[in-house]
Amino acid sequence: xxxxxxxxxxxxxxxxxxxxxxxxxxxxxxxxxxxxxxxxxxxxxxxxxxxxxxxxxxxxxxxxxxxxxxxxxxxxxxxxxxxxxxxxxxxxxxxxxxxxxxxxxxxxxxxxxxxxxxxxxxxxxxxxxxxxxxxxxxxxxxxxxxxxxxxxxxxxxxxxxxxxxxxxxxxxxxxxxxxxxxxxxxxxxxxxxxxxxxxxxxxxxxxxxxxxxxxxxxxxxxxxxxxxxxxxxxxxxxxxxxxxxxxxxxxxxxxxxxxxxxxxxxxxxxxxxxxxxxxxxxxxxxxxxxxxxxxxxxxxxxxxx
Amino acid sequence: xxxxxxxxxxxxxxxxxxxxxxxxxxxxxxxxxxxxxxxxxxxxxxxxxxxxxxxxxxxxxxxxxxxxxxxxxxxxxxxxxxxxxxxxxxxxxxxxxxxxxxxxxxxxxxxxxxxxxxxxxxxxxxxxxxxxxxxxxxxxxxxxxxxxxxxxxxxxxxxxxxxxxxxxxxxxxxxxxxxxxxxxxxxxxxxxxxxxxxxxxxxxxxxxxxxxxxxxxxxxxxxxxxxxxxxxxxxxxxxxxxxxxxxxxxxxxxxxxxxxxxxx
Numbered sequence: 001x002x003x004x005x006x007x008x009x010x011x012x013x014x015x016x017x018x019x020x021x022x023x024x025x026x027x028x029x030x031x032x033x034x035x036x037x038x039x040x041x042x043x044x045x046x047x048x049x050x051x052x053x054x055x056x057x058x059x060x061x062x063x064x065x066x067x068x069x070x071x072x073x074x075x076x077x078x079x080x081x082x083x084x085x086x087x088x089x090x091x092x093x094x095x096x097x098x099x100x101x102x103x104x105x106x107x108x109x110x111x112x113x114x115x116x117x118x119x120x121x122x123x124x125x126x127x128x129x130x131x132x133x134x135x136x137x138x139x140x141x142x143x144x145x146x147x148x149x150x151x152x153x154x155x156x157x158x159x160x161x162x163x164x165x166x167x168x169x170x171x172x173x174x175x176x177x178x179x180x181x182x183x184x185x186x187x188x189x190x191x192x193x194x195x196x197x198x199x200x201x202x203x204x205x206x207x208x209x210x211x212x213x214x215x216x217x218x219x220x221x222x223x224x225x226x227x228x229x230x231x232x233x234x235x236x237x238x239x240x241x242x243x244x245x246x247x248x249x250x251x252x253x254x255x256x257x258x259x260x261x262x263x264x265x266x267x268x269x270x271x272x273x274x275x276x277x278x279x280x281x282x283x284x285x286x287x288x289x290x291x292x293x294x295x296x297x298x299x300x301x302x303x304x305x
Numbered sequence: 306x307x308x309x310x311x312x313x314x315x316x317x318x319x320x321x322x323x324x325x326x327x328x329x330x331x332x333x334x335x336x337x338x339x340x341x342x343x344x345x346x347x348x349x350x351x352x353x354x355x356x357x358x359x360x361x362x363x364x365x366x367x368x369x370x371x372x373x374x375x376x377x378x379x380x381x382x383x384x385x386x387x388x389x390x391x392x393x394x395x396x397x398x399x400x401x402x403x404x405x406x407x408x409x410x411x412x413x414x415x416x417x418x419x420x421x422x423x424x425x426x427x428x429x430x431x432x433x434x435x436x437x438x439x440x441x442x443x444x445x446x447x448x449x450x451x452x453x454x455x456x457x458x459x460x461x462x463x464x465x466x467x468x469x470x471x472x473x474x475x476x477x478x479x480x481x482x483x484x485x486x487x488x489x490x491x492x493x494x495x496x497x498x499x500x501x502x503x504x505x506x507x508x509x510x511x512x513x514x515x516x517x518x519x520x521x522x523x524x525x526x527x528x529x530x531x532x533x534x535x536x537x538x539x540x541x542x543x544x545x546x547x548x549x550x551x552x553x554x555x556x557x558x559x560x561x562x563x564x565x566x567x568x569x
Contacts, residue, residue, distance in 0.1 A: 026387035030406040037421035111320035114313035137505040144327035245414020297408040
């Protein structure tokens, strides 16, 4: 019998053609290692902590009967709302993320603008200088600031030597140190999308505005800024979303009074070993971030196509 | 623009000082004779010598290189396929979810990714170790590779591959002879980025590693928590140096290739 005569159902044939096989390799990988874990987090956030390994109760309990009973509890979520620490931590993360996004935007825009308007032969090397810190370890770049900002650190040493101050400034372990750390670490993420946008801007529009008698500053506000809005949005998303859950910077540069939800989650997991509460913290953070993440995805898809 | 404006020069000087002074000071003080970070005690390379005797750091470095090499290689393979699927496969079912899973890990806070990946490994009773760190690193770095490949794929003319297919070339041969050489620079930079992302990651590795799979960032982090020491400066300087050499070489290769393409 010829092998071709065997009737294969059409839906199976469609499912197993080469095209779908190629799509399914990265697709299944991400489904299994990126999406599926969130379902587990949701499941564990509904469990209760126990002293065991793993330290949480099973959602399904197999008793005498043929079907399992579901033992979901909202205790972890109720706990988050009953203790003001968690609400404060979310709000404080939001505040820090918003302020540092604005600061990063102002500084990043000036640098991106200056690189994009630099003489053509300089642009490559300047862009390279922006990208280089982005490749350097995050941890190392945050660590570098400890030696500078410490009370007996290099900044205070320099300022007292010059004579600007006579008492050392207390910056380390304050929110100010956290802002410095965030702006410093996330600056390349802001500059790159802004530069990509500003560099391909049609200069004839700016010339037209100048020819018609518009002052440079007004041209900047009414032409350059609105045209660079996609770059501004992309940069702000790239900074705001990860900063909301930032752990390393508040942990190393911030003080005990610096509340950020990433630090709280870390503490619940590693120090308190309360996995259900850590999961609930993650689920709520995810719920806050899901809308910005979707906006970011839309803006990126538009930028590439 | 032929010349720099005054504002532009000021912004660039201040901006780049802000970006580079901390790193330069970090490197400078790794050559400090004195143990105190703020007191210059003369030039010395003794902290580098001491690193060579620190077995903990050497073990961690070896684990990190192993994880980074394997994860970046697999991530490049998966990410390249994902980038091609995103640009050349039209509107397949579940495309929105797919692109969501590509873009989300790049902005998602690391604590969420780390926690969720770990909880999945625990619920499947997979022991934490080199394998779990590697799998977690592949997952987030393949997304960066996919985006790099995607932007390269969408910026070149698809009609040459169509011509090859019309003239009877098989899809596989078309890929090897036309698409692959065109996107090769993007594949190389994707691999490099995946490698450094894995080399740098602290948060996700902290969640997914177990005893015996301590990576270099985890080791450095535990040292930093105890205070600033010249040894940390020394190991940081080595890492910064390696990354700089890698990135500069890669960009020079890319530039040369562009020039060759322009000449031919």
